[in-house]
């Protein structure tokens with residue numbers, strides 16, 4: 001017997017020792033094993049073999065089963081996992097399980113082996129006797145006979161057959177012993193031989209410089225492409241990966257969840273004539289596993305995926321691209337709070353391949369690295385083709401008459417554009433009918449009791465919803481406090497705005513695009529299609545409208561309320577607002593029609609707004625970086641955030657006070673807090689934060705490591721829910 005060390009997905013930092021037959025111990029590192037853990041069985045990953053255990057042999061349990069013949073975690077992924085565990089202060093077992101497709105993490109009896117991808121075919125059985133009478137047997141069913149004739153030509157994929165024949169017809173032939181199903185192991189045809197470069201536009205000067213600069217790099221380097229919306233970043237991506245694909249190298253492209261549309265994928269497939277592997281949340285577990293395997297064995301040339309696809313292994317890696325690198329969906333906001341962009345930098349260095357980050361509105365972190373010459377920096381300051389950028393203007397709404405949150409002057413502008421046959425987009429950052437329900441008599445506001453937060457009115461669903469915990473209750477008819485029936489709403493959400501605009505502009509059709517209306521597979525794509533076919537003239541929506549979709553006929557964009565971001569306690573609020581405004585404005589005026597964007601504000605003289613609309617995002621961002629420098633805020637200094645949650649307010653705060661105490665021994669680390677999170681209470685739990693800040697990332701890392709070790713030893717740390725967030729971007 002030998003002893004091995006296994007990483008198990010439990011919130012404990014250590015590895016666990018198990019006994020195993022000596023025979024097995026050669027190539028076990030990176031393989032999954034089934035082990036007993038307390039009363040249950042767990043899937044673990046072997047990290048070390050031939051271990052001298054500090055425990056008595058008699059106390060050690062034995063491995064129940066070795067699940068893989070080849071490692072599922074390569075040497076490189078294990079190194080990545082160890083680095084992530086240290087960098088994010090997160091247990092190694094949970095980290096390694098995050099790197100694997102879900103299906104490999106779970107304990108599924110009989111299905112725990114890595115499945116080979118198979119395709120189902122239909123073919124005629126080899127029972128000659130049955131076939132002698134086939135013609136006679138099938139006289140009564142034309143359809144069955146058609147299928148029989150089809151299969152006489154040879155076996156057919158089940159999926160293809162299903163397009164023409166119903167399940168009943170297939171069953172009919174099966175019952176007569178004429179037809180059988182076979183599973184064929186798929187050996188994907190080699191994409192390298194299929195690769196053919198389709199028609200491509202001639203790049204403009206700036207694109208050409210970008211392409212040749214990036215193509216010079218063969219080893220690790222990070223390049224930031226700062227390209228205004230419509231500057232043709234995707235065309236640059238297409239042309240920089242072309243020479244790599246031609247020599248058989250694979251490319252991994254990360255996009256925000258909402259940006260992974262059939263159009264995006266289609267563009268890559270069309271250009272290169274090969275199938276693109278996609279990884280996103282709409283796939284089921286076995287579909288994900290299949291793409292993961294095909295990337296790993298080299299049978300996919302291009303993989304496009306969302307955040308977690310950064311853990312996809314490639315046999316012949318050539319490049320990683322992170323598109324819309326500023327997008328917040330790249331940061332995981334619970335459990336292991338990793339940032340896919342940071343992981344991308346680590347992986348590209350590890351694999352010694354180029355990394356390309358692209359955005360019209362780069363994060364200040366990436367821009368800082370580019371300006372400090374840590375990253376190469378390429379600008380695409382002009383739109384490709386002839387279309388001009390929409391003109392941005394401020395609408396001073398002080399004292400103005402408003403209807404559904406829209407100033408009268410804006411309604412006139414809208415009518416002008418609508419009458420001219422154009423589309424208009426109205427942005428508001430609240431979904432639902434109204435952000436609060438209040439009693440006109442006594443002023444009582446309907447709150448979510450678990451979150452101490454006003455519940456949002458959804459009239460179309462006739463309910464109240466808490467947008468923090470998703471709690472729902474029926475829309476009350478009377479005030480819960482005084483019983484009066486005169487209930488009023490406060491504020492304007494997308495639903496009310498849509499209804500309002502329908503009454504103001506009855507001759508034009510209005511569509512709402514928010515997470516309520518796009519829920520469900522393919523719904524967003526259908527809506528976008530309908531919009532581009534001009535079935536709707538007025539678009540009302542939330543952030544979703546700002547994420548990479550093109551609305552060529554939109555000539556007017558209206559943002560209802562920009563003021564809340566100007567006075568937010570979050571130091572990133574102005575950056576987020578500037579990104580939103582710039583991204584939204586990039587959706588309009590793409591064709592030959594000149595677009596206009598209006599921002600409604602009570603503070604038209606605010607320097608941030610002035611800078612943004614007069615000088616554009618890139619100027620704003622550089623000024624914001626300078627401001628952050630003087631305020632000694634990220635990215636100039638580094639932060640970690642310790643969060644704690646408890647049903648008891650004092651426990652949550654006490655825990656952080658103890659944390660703060662632990663950091664006082666580190667002289668170069670600043671301790672801020674504890675203070676309440678922006679969402680102070682959620683699902684009955686009080687939430688507090690402690691921020692530790694330092695000019696040196698390394699120093700902060702070491703201090704946090706020591707504090708974390710000390711915390712894990714304390715009884716208090718078992719009484720609250722807590723986590724460490726490295727480089728937090730959200731304090732809610």
Ligand SMILES: [Zn+2]
Nearest residue numbers: 439442479482
């Ligand atoms: Zn009342």
Ligand SMILES: [Zn+2]
Nearest residue numbers: 448451466469
């Ligand atoms: Zn709630």
